[in-house]
Amino acid sequence: IFFFAKIMQCHFVQHMRVHTGEKPFDCPECDKKFTQKSTLYRHMRIHTGEKPFSCPVCQRCFRHKQVRHAHMLTHSEEKPFHCSVCGKDFFMKARFSRHMKIHSGEKPFSCLVCQKSFIHKNDLQKHMVIHSGEKAFECSECGKKFTMKSNLLIHMRIHTGEKPFSCSVCQKSFRHEQTRQAHMLTHSEEKPFHCSSNCKRTFNNKSYLERHIDTDNGERLVGSSEHGTTFSKKTNMTDMGSKAKQYSCSECGKTFGWRCHFVQHMRVHTGEKPFDCPECDKKFTQKSTLYRHMRIHTGEKPFSCPVCQRCFRHKQVRHAHMLTHSEEKPFHCSVCGKDFFMKITTSADHEFGVYSYIQDI
Numbered sequence: 001i002f003f004f005a006k007i008m009q010c011h012f013v014q015h016m017r018v019h020t021g022e023k024p025f026d027c028p029e030c031d032k033k034f035t036q037k038s039t040l041y042r043h044m045r046i047h048t049g050e051k052p053f054s055c056p057v058c059q060r061c062f063r064h065k066q067v068r069h070a071h072m073l074t075h076s077e078e079k080p081f082h083c084s085v086c087g088k089d090f091f092m093k094a095r096f097s098r099h100m101k102i103h104s105g106e107k108p109f110s111c112l113v114c115q116k117s118f119i120h121k122n123d124l125q126k127h128m129v130i131h132s133g134e135k136a137f138e139c140s141e142c143g144k145k146f147t148m149k150s151n152l153l154i155h156m157r158i159h160t161g162e163k164p165f166s167c168s169v170c171q172k173s174f175r176h177e178q179t180r181q182a183h184m185l186t187h188s189e190e191k192p193f194h195c196s197s198n199c200k201r202t203f204n205n206k207s208y209l210e211r212h213i214d215t216d217n218g219e220r221l222v223g224s225s226e227h228g229t230t231f232s233k234k235t236n237m238t239d240m241g242s243k244a245k246q247y248s249c250s251e252c253g254k255t256f257g258w259r260c261h262f263v264q265h266m267r268v269h270t271g272e273k274p275f276d277c278p279e280c281d282k283k284f285t286q287k288s289t290l291y292r293h294m295r296i297h298t299g300e301k302p303f304s305c306p307v308c309q310r311c312f313r314h315k316q317v318r319h320a321h322m323l324t325h326s327e328e329k330p331f332h333c334s335v336c337g338k339d340f341f342m343k344i345t346t347s348a349d350h351e352f353g354v355y356s357y358i359q360d361i
Helices: 002-020 037-048 065-075 093-104 121-132 148-158 176-188 207-219 237-242 257-269 285-300 315-325 345-360
Strands: 223-224 228-230
Touching: 176 285
Parallel strands: none
Antiparallel strands: 223 228
16 A cells, blocks of 8 residues: 555656646756656667667667557558548558648647648747748758758768668669659659649649649740640730830849749849759759759659650750651751751851861862
8 A cells, every 4th residue: 555655646746747847857968857757768768879669570670669669550551540531541540630630621730920820730840940040950061051950961961972762663762752752653654643724634743733734824825735825814915015024133134024034034143043952962043943953863754755755854855856757957058058957056067167168268
């Protein structure tokens, strides 16, 4: 009875610390404090690197028993938590609960500054950094700063050369899981992203679908065979002819009718390149240029020749290739009469060479 009473008293003392805020157990390595000694012990594993709980299937080790238990479910086919709305199954109750908030529309975590709401608490914490502007995590190699530690760790792979995500088909490695997933679609005929308009085009990359939709919504003039030549509310025939070029560059005097074009142009003068490649250290002035560059890393070649099925990364290169299947040679040398199917330096150099030869004679 005495032993039982002692345990009850211990639990009572621990509980009272919730109200008093007392944290008597200090970490000797950092400045964190804890209400319970057992919590301090678990925290110390961060500093010691101890991971006493291992998975019997893949031998992966974990600091906490609960995390090991959650990991074990990934080796099982059992997914006991079923979403009655969309039919998706989950093996963890926590993930199922987070998923259900998508359908309910519940966003219980609100930003006190701008009132924006979030489904998850960690999303709110990430958002709050925008208002503080704090970038506490600095790269020891190049000095670049980040708002979150996870972004710094990802960035460090550029310096270390680490590419932990590999393609199961061709073994090509990537620094980011998202890049690997985009690459994996190049091995598949699957195109899961569908355009909801009349053209019914499909895409194997979500970013390509978004750009395609943006084009239809009037970001620029559309004149394709699928959609016909159309003008949106943002851009119509009347606007194209009468819209004043209201944005003027103070550096070179060039004028623009659209603010987005003006902003892009100003980067020529400022040298700003806000779009970073997640795989290498290259930077770009436009998001579209970054998208095209990413095909080097993913290996994606979305433009195929309908004659020989050869694939290309860029539409312009595919177009130039198509001319090799045609008898058409629209570029004519005025000196010797030779014709060319491509307007590149070949025809220009040829004409200059022939002209120089005649002059020498």
